[in-house]
Amino acid sequence: xxxxxxxxxxxxxLKVVFPTPIGMVHAVDGVSFDLEAGQxxxxxGESGSGKTVTAKTLMNLLPSYALVDGSVNFDGRDLRxxxxxxxxxxxxxxxxxxxxxxxxxxxxNPVKKVGEQIAESxxxxxxxxxxxxxxxxxxxxxxxxxPEPGRRLDEYPHQLSGGLRQRVVIxxxxxxxxxxxxxxxxxxxxxxxxxxxxxxxxxxxxTARGMAMILVTHDLGVVKGRTDExxxxxxGRTMEEASTEAVFSQQGxxxxxxxxxxxxxxxxxxxxxxxxxxxxxxxxxxxxxxxPFADRCxxxxxxxxxxxxxxxxxxNGHHVACHTPVRTPAAETALAANAARGHTATxxxxxxxxVPIGAVTGGLGEQT
Amino acid sequence: xxxxxxxxxxxxxxxLAVSMFTFGAMNLLGDPLFNILGPVAGDTENxxxxxxxxxxxxxxxxxxxxxxxxxxxxxDFVTGDFGVRFSASGQPxxxxxxxxxxxxxxxLSGMAMTFTLAIGIPWGVWSGSTSKKGLDRLSTGVAxxxxxxxxxxxxxxxxxxxxxxxxxxxxxxxxxxxxWQRMHQLVLPALTLALGGAAVYQxxxxxxxxxxxxxxxxxxxxxxxxSRRHILFRHxxxxxxxxVVTLFGINAGxxxxxxxxxxxxxxxxxxxxxxxxxxxxxxxxxxxxLVMILTAGFVVMNFxxxxxxxxxxxxxxx
Amino acid sequence: xxxxxxxxxxxxxxxxxxxxxxxxxxxxxxxxxxIVGVALLAPVLPLKDPTDYFxxxxxxxxxxxxxxxxxxxxxxxxxxxxxxxSGARVxxxxxxxxxxxxxxxxxxxxxxxxxxxxxxxxxxxxxxxxVLSFPGIVLVILIIALxxxxxxxxxxxxxxxxxxxxxxxxxxxxxxxxxxxxxxxxRTLGARNSRxxxxxxxxxVVIPMGALVLLGVAAAILAEGGLAFLGLSIExxxxxxxxxxxxxxxxxxxxxxxxxxxPITVMFLTLASINYIGDYLRDFFNVRxxxxxx
Numbered sequence: 001x002x003x004x005x006x007x008x009x010x011x012x013x014l015k016v017v018f019p020t021p022i023g024m025v026h027a028v029d030g031v032s033f034d035l036e037a038g039q040x041x042x043x044x045g046e047s048g049s050g051k052t053v054t055a056k057t058l059m060n061l062l063p064s065y066a067l068v069d070g071s072v073n074f075d076g077r078d079l080r081x082x083x084x085x086x087x088x089x090x091x092x093x094x095x096x097x098x099x100x101x102x103x104x105x106x107x108x109n110p111v112k113k114v115g116e117q118i119a120e121s122x123x124x125x126x127x128x129x130x131x132x133x134x135x136x137x138x139x140x141x142x143x144x145x146x147p148e149p150g151r152r153l154d155e156y157p158h159q160l161s162g163g164l165r166q167r168v169v170i171x172x173x174x175x176x177x178x179x180x181x182x183x184x185x186x187x188x189x190x191x192x193x194x195x196x197x198x199x200x201x202x203x204x205x206x207t208a209r210g211m212a213m214i215l216v217t218h219d220l221g222v223v224k225g226r227t228d229e230x231x232x233x234x235x236g237r238t239m240e241e242a243s244t245e246a247v248f249s250q251q252g253x254x255x256x257x258x259x260x261x262x263x264x265x266x267x268x269x270x271x272x273x274x275x276x277x278x279x280x281x282x283x284x285x286x287x288x289x290x291x292p293f294a295d296r297c298x299x300x301x302x303x304x305x306x307x308x309x310x311x312x313x314x315x316n317g318h319h320v321a322c323h324t325p326v327r328t329p330a331a332e333t334a335l336a337a338n339a340a341r342g343h344t345a346t347x348x349x350x351x352x353x354x355v356p357i358g359a360v361t362g363g364l365g366e367q368t
Numbered sequence: 369x370x371x372x373x374x375x376x377x378x379x380x381x382x383x384l385a386v387s388m389f390t391f392g393a394m395n396l397l398g399d400p401l402f403n404i405l406g407p408v409a410g411d412t413e414n415x416x417x418x419x420x421x422x423x424x425x426x427x428x429x430x431x432x433x434x435x436x437x438x439x440x441x442x443x444d445f446v447t448g449d450f451g452v453r454f455s456a457s458g459q460p461x462x463x464x465x466x467x468x469x470x471x472x473x474x475x476l477s478g479m480a481m482t483f484t485l486a487i488g489i490p491w492g493v494w495s496g497s498t499s500k501k502g503l504d505r506l507s508t509g510v511a512x513x514x515x516x517x518x519x520x521x522x523x524x525x526x527x528x529x530x531x532x533x534x535x536x537x538x539x540x541x542x543x544x545x546x547x548w549q550r551m552h553q554l555v556l557p558a559l560t561l562a563l564g565g566a567a568v569y570q571x572x573x574x575x576x577x578x579x580x581x582x583x584x585x586x587x588x589x590x591x592x593x594x595s596r597r598h599i600l601f602r603h604x605x606x607x608x609x610x611x612v613v614t615l616f617g618i619n620a621g622x623x624x625x626x627x628x629x630x631x632x633x634x635x636x637x638x639x640x641x642x643x644x645x646x647x648x649x650x651x652x653x654x655x656x657x658l659v660m661i662l663t664a665g666f667v668v669m670n671f672x673x674x675x676x677x678x679x680x681x682x683x684x685x686x
Numbered sequence: 687x688x689x690x691x692x693x694x695x696x697x698x699x700x701x702x703x704x705x706x707x708x709x710x711x712x713x714x715x716x717x718x719x720x721i722v723g724v725a726l727l728a729p730v731l732p733l734k735d736p737t738d739y740f741x742x743x744x745x746x747x748x749x750x751x752x753x754x755x756x757x758x759x760x761x762x763x764x765x766x767x768x769x770x771x772s773g774a775r776v777x778x779x780x781x782x783x784x785x786x787x788x789x790x791x792x793x794x795x796x797x798x799x800x801x802x803x804x805x806x807x808x809x810x811x812x813x814x815x816x817v818l819s820f821p822g823i824v825l826v827i828l829i830i831a832l833x834x835x836x837x838x839x840x841x842x843x844x845x846x847x848x849x850x851x852x853x854x855x856x857x858x859x860x861x862x863x864x865x866x867x868x869x870x871x872x873r874t875l876g877a878r879n880s881r882x883x884x885x886x887x888x889x890x891v892v893i894p895m896g897a898l899v900l901l902g903v904a905a906a907i908l909a910e911g912g913l914a915f916l917g918l919s920i921e922x923x924x925x926x927x928x929x930x931x932x933x934x935x936x937x938x939x940x941x942x943x944x945x946x947x948x949p950i951t952v953m954f955l956t957l958a959s960i961n962y963i964g965d966y967l968r969d970f971f972n973v974r975x976x977x978x979x980x
Contacts, residue, residue, distance in 0.1 A: 059591050064499055094593025101591075106584035111606045111682060121592040156682040169588070382816060390828060397832035516958035518908050520915045520927070521950045524934045528947075532940045539936070625823035629915045633934060644916050647831035655828065662824050 006076070007034035008212055009058070009180060014070035016053050016062065016236075023285035027053040029236035030070070037179065040206060040213040042223030042244065044259065045233035048281045051216045054233070055182050058214075059099050075179075091125045095176040100202075102185040104165035108157040114141075115153030118172045125176055140171040145201060163194035167201070174205065181206065184216045199226065220256075221263040224248060229317075232256050235282055235292035238311055242318040250327070252320035254297045278348065291323070299324045299334045300344040375674070379667050383660060387445075390659045391438050391652075398650040401430060404454050428454065441656065451653035462653045465642065470661070472543075473638035476554050476561070477627050481620065483562030488569025489612070493600055495570060496577025496608070507570070514567035519626045523560040523633040530556060541636040557634040561626045565619050569612050576608040583607075606680050613680060617673035621666045711966060714959030721956055725774040734765040736772040736924065748942040757948035761938060766929075766948045773924040773949060774956075776837060777907050780925070783841035784906035785899055788848030795849070796856025797891060800864060801883055810853065817850035823912070830918050837920055840913070844906050855898065859891045900964035904957050911953065926953040 016028040028050040035041055043051045056062050058072060060083040072079040074097065082092060098121075101107040108117060118140055119133035128136070134153065141149035144167040157165055166186065173181060183202060187195035203226055206213045215227055223230055223244060230247045232240040232255060240253040251257050258277045279296040282288060290305040291297070297304065303323050311321040324331040338344045339351070394400075404424050411417045425431040429440060444451055450462035495507045514522070531539035537556040538549075545553070580586065581604055589603045628640030639658055646654040724731065734740070740755070740763045741747065747763035749755060757766035799810035829843050863869060869886050877885075907926070913919050914927025926949045933939060933946025 061587060061590055092593065094591060099588075099591040101584055101588055103584060107588045109585040109589070109603055109607070111680060112603075113682075121594070124592070124594055124598065158683050172588075172592070385816070386825075389825070393828060393832065397829075512958070512962070516904075516961050517954050518911050518957065520911060520934075521930060521954060524930060524939065524946050524950060527934070528939050528943050621823070625912070628823075628827075629912050632915055635936075640916075643827070644831070644918070647828060650832075659824055659828065 008037040008039075008075055009035040010071075010073040011054075011058075012071045012073075014054065014057060014072065015068070016050070016057055017067040017069075018063075019065060019067070020285075025285055026236050026287050028057065029287060031231075031233070031236070031238050032070075033231055033238070033241065035180065035212050035214065038210045038212055039229070040215065040227040042215045042217065042227040042230040043233060044217055044220050044223060044230060046218055046281055048235075049233040050236035051218075051233050052184055053236075055099070055184050055214065055216050058097065058180075058182060060093050061099075094121045094178075095125045096178055097180045097182065098173040098176065098178040100166075100170050100173045100181065100183040100186045103189045104162055104169050105189065107169055108165055110157055112156075113153065114155050114157060114160070114168050117157075118153075118168065118175055120175075121172065122175050136175070137171070140175060141168070143174075143205070144168070144171045145197075146171075162190050163198065166190060166194075166198055170198075170201065170205070174209075177209065178211060180212045180214065182214045182216065185218065186215070187222065188218070219263070220247075220259045224263075232259070235287070237292060238319070238321060239293065240318075240320045240322075241311070242320075243316070246316065246318050250318075252314060252318065252325035252327075253293075253322050254299050254324075254326055254331075255293045257326050258296075291321075294344075295346045296348065297346075298338060298344060298348065298350050299326075299331050300338070300346050300348065301334045302345045305345050375671060379664075379671070382667060383663060386663045387442065387656060387660055388438065390656055391441065392434070394650065394652050394655060395434055395437075398652075400428065400454055400650055400652060401425070402650075404428065441653075445657070445660070450657045453654060454649070454651045462657050465654060466639070466657055466661070469637060469639045469642050472541075472636055473624075473627055473631065473640065475551070476558055476631065476636065476638060477623050479551075479554055479558035480561035480565075480623050480627070483558055484565040484569065484619065484623075487562060488566035489573060489605075491566065492570040492573025492608075492612075493577060493605060496574040497581060497596075497600055497604070508574075511567040511570050514563045515571070517564070519560055519564050520629050520633060522563060523557065523630050526556055526560055527633065539634070541634060543637060554636070557630045557636060560630050560633075561623055565623065568615065568619070572611045572615060573608060576611055577604060580604045580608045609680050610677075613673055613676050616676070617670040620669035624662055624665060711963070714962045717955055717959045718963065721774055721952070722778060724771055725778050728771050728775055731771075733768040733771060736764060736768040738765070739763045740765060748938065748945050750942070751944055758942070758944040760929075760932060760945050761942075766945065769924055769929060770926070770949050770952050773926045773929050774952070776920060776923055776925045777910060777927070777953070778903075779837055780841050780844070780910045781903040781907040783837070784844040784848060784909075785902040787842065787845035788852050789895065789899060789902065791845070792849040792852030793856045793892075793895060796853035796858075797860045797883060797887060799853070800857040800860025801879055801887065807857075811857065814850040814854045814857075818854070822847045823909075826909070827913070827916060827918060830913060835918065835921050837923075840910060840920060841906075844909050847909075848902065848906070852895075852898075852902070856891060856895060859895065860887055863887055863890050896967075898964070898968065900960050900967065904960040904964065907953070907957060907960075 011034075012032045014028055014031045015026070018025045018027055031050070031054060033041070043054060045051045053062070057068060058079070060079070062068065068080060070080075074092075077092070079092075108114070115134055115137045118137040119128075119130075122128050122133045122136055123130070138149045138153055141152055146152055146164060146167050152160070152164075152168075157168070160168065170186075181202075186202065187198050190198060199222065202213065202215075205211075213227075215223055217223060220230075225244070227244050230240075230242060230244050231238055232247070232253060234255050240247065240251065240256045242251075247256060248260065251260065255277075262276060277296055282292055282295065288294070289308065291300070291308055294300040294304040301324060307323075309321045309323045311319045313319050314325070324334045343349045401421065401424060405420060408417045408420060412421065429437050432440075441451065448463075450466065452461050453465070491507070491511075495504050498504050517525075527539060530537050538553045539556070541550065541553045541557075543550070586599060586604060589599045594603075627638065628643060630636075631638045631640035632644075639661075642654065643658050645651075646658070734755075740749075740759060742749065742763070747759050748761050749759045749763065751758040755765050755767065757770060759765055760769070795810055799807040826843055826847050830840060833839050833843075864887070869882060872882050872886050910919060910925055911927030911930065914925055915931050917931075919925050919928050929949035930946050930953070933942075933944075933949070938945050
């Protein structure tokens with residue numbers, strides 16, 4: 001959204017494959033996106049959609065047996081080549097790009113003092129003295145809103161609550177003033193009451209520091225009103241990519257639509273049943289020839305089964321990978337046809353109204 | 369504070385119990401008089417010998433009841449007087465003998481424990497983190513070999529292979545040699561004692577290391593861009609050390625026990641041979657002193673382990 | 687219904703392994719059967735007399751291995767092969783007798799302590815703790831040196847040394863089961879302690895403890911070997927430890943290594959096989975879960 005120069009981070013046709021006993025798992029299957037300096041972006045999808053694997057690829061955290069293809073460019077540097085070299089660029093990860101993890105209960109080392117864990121990367125990468133690093137750790141604790149930072153520095157993680165621990169994790173990630181912060185489900189394991197505080201904190205810190213952020217989450221509600229752009233992933237592929245506003249106001253992909261339906265709405269009557277998505281994401285050992293979402297999609301047509309839809313531009317940076325984008329005549333026709341015969345092209349049974357059977361009976365589509 | 373007080377109390381109670389047991393067992397099962405005087409002890413017919421017997425009984429308090437002798441001994445012992453040997457001359461005093469022999473055993477045990485840690489820990493860290501399957505399998509095989517072979521058998525094998533065939537290491541200990549030479553002569557026996565323990569440490573540490581390396585905080589450390597070395601030794605090692613530390617206390621006892629045997633194989637005149645000789649000669653004061661020293665050493669090691677525990681795991685401190 | 691991911695990763699549990707009893711299992715098992723079989727059958731096998739002197743005129747023993755003496759002879763020209771087998775009889779006997787006694791006494795104490803709790807449990811636990819907190823080998827040496835040393839007495843003393851560790855494990859295992867539903871259910875139904883002990887706990891504690899029996903046998907054989915090196919093994923007859931010690935004097939070892947290496951090899955193979963099978967069974971029964979892991 002800012003300047004039109006080369007983006008800070010540029011991912012092109014990223015593919016990640018894990019060899020497993022049950023076959024090759026295509027965790028990420030041809031994902032591309034750009035991130036400008038200072039911009040924030042959400043990557044949204046169910047578990048198994050490849051969002052976390054994408055984040056780990058950016059952080060060079062994949063296990064060594066993972067097979068990676070495609071290019072990742074950060075500020076003109078080829079991250080995949082740097083990852084392969086190992087030693088030469090040790091001051092990139094943790095310094096220019098850093099990450100906040102999902103579970104603060106397990107992501108802090110239980111036997112190291114909080115202060116040490118924050119000061120560690122400053123000392124390691126920037127070669128600061130113990131005292132200087134400690135002072136900085138104290139400042140960081142203050143910035144992330146921890147009361148009495150001086151005392152907390154010498155405490156161990158088990159002495160802190162979940163919310164405070166996540167603040168410590170954030171402080172540690174910010175220690176070297178990164179230009180990109182990747183937050184992988186940063187609030188999922190926290191109390192609901194704490195979640196908003198942490199998200200607001202991340203927002204504030206991002207604005208204050210002018211850093212870019214990638215917010216990875218399964219919950220569209222988390223990115224609403226927070227990120228500039230959203231990328232919706234499913235089965236390792238990009239389903240839709242648009243400004244956050246557009247995703248909520250004029251989403252094109254049936255999957256995005258389904259995700260939005262799973263967000264609880266404050267002004268709907270209590271006891272309103274949330275609409276789950278029927279079925280489960282496919283296991284991506286053998287990527288389907290057609291659209292991966294077709295099995296669970298009420299709009300699915302024969303074309304969807306036969307041929308995977310390419311990611312198509314709708315203008316204004318809005319991209320959708322769907323043959324029958326929501327709210328287009330094609331979608332109306334397909335839905336009407338499916339409703340008339342009682343099931344979709346993939347055999348998903350639906351009511352006359354167009355609501356999938358599985359959704360009504362509660363069934364399998366529970367969201368995490 | 370109360371906790372440590374309790375520990376010290378238990379230590380003292382334990383030493384008392386062990387000394388009572390040893391004292392009782394030796395006096396009930398053995399025949400001290402015979403060992404002081406030889407065959408004369410049985411000859412009560414001859415008045416000349418009878419006089420000797422009476423004199424010896426008096427000298428070593430053998431005519432007093434057992435509890436009194438025990439209290440007498442205990443009183444001397446706690447004031448640092450280990451008594452005199454049970455022999456016709458009573459010389460040299462027990463403390464002299466022990467002062468001469470004990471440092472060798474301590475040096476051997478200390479060197480062995482150092483080797484155990486110096487080999488076992490890096491080995492465990494390496495094998496718990498390597499991705500080279502073939503080498504890891506080989507190292508597991510070597511560890512299994514070392515765990516299964518008795519230390520006296522390993523001592524004989526090392527003595528033959530490294531000492532005699534390869535000629536890399538001295539095979540005899542000579543108490544008259546200069547310090548560093550003597551240390552050099554202790555290397556092979558210390559290795560004999562250390563390798564089995566090192567293999568056990570390696571096995572434990574490997575398992576725990578593999579578990580630790582799957583923890584989220586390791587992922588976070590990697591995300592900080594720290595080097596592999598830094599992550600392994602500064603992040604993964606300490607949380608993986610719990611079982612190794614527990615074992616360290618148990619292993620210390622095994623090292624003491626093993627030292628007695630290994631000393632005999634390599635001809636080191638430490639307390640191992642002294643202990644066995646003294647038991648056979650029923651030289652009670654020496655045996656008692658050694659039992660007390662060994663027990664105290666063992667208990668102190670366990671004490672050290674508890675302290676180590678609270679150092680590596682802050683969660684134990686509360 | 688779409689593919690639910692098949693659960694393949696997590697099948698390292700017993701059932702799958704049991705189907706794959708490869709040579710890694712049968713080789714050590716075969717060795718154990720062989721050595722125990724030969725030891726049992728030694729009196730009827732056509733072996734040389736282990737105490738006979740096979741002096742060859744004009745040659746100084748020990749004689750190296752040959753067609754006549756497969757493992758060579760010792761310094762007194764006695765046949766090492768038959769001596770090793772005769773040693774196996776004693777070493778294995780000590781191993782099995784020790785384990786039998788320590789498991790019966792220690793196992794009973796531990797299970798009863800874990801079941802009835804109260805003062806008995808406190809007393810037993812305290813005694814276990816005390817015994818375990820000083821070097822048992824010192825006292826074992828002390829006692830053995832003062833008594834007549836036969837297979838039986840040595841086994842008894844070693845077994846006494848084994849009571850505390852076995853007892854503690856049995857107690858831990860019992861406790862972990864005593865909390866489980868089926869025992870609580872039995873209690874609720876008014877079953878008496880003795881009934882619970884025999885009907886409910888015995889099968890559940892004894893089976894996993896059985897996996898530890900083998901490891902105990904190895905430990906006892908090892909301990910006997912150590913005593914032999916201190917000159918404290920049985921007074922009459924051979925054990926592996928005595929044979930190794932006999933071959934480990936400087937000159938014999940340097941010039942005639944087979945005298946020591948024969949018994950070392952056999953003893954090592956036996957201990958290694960027992961350890962391997964013991965580890966295997968321990969994993970198989972998932973002993974860690976029952977608190978017997980350490």
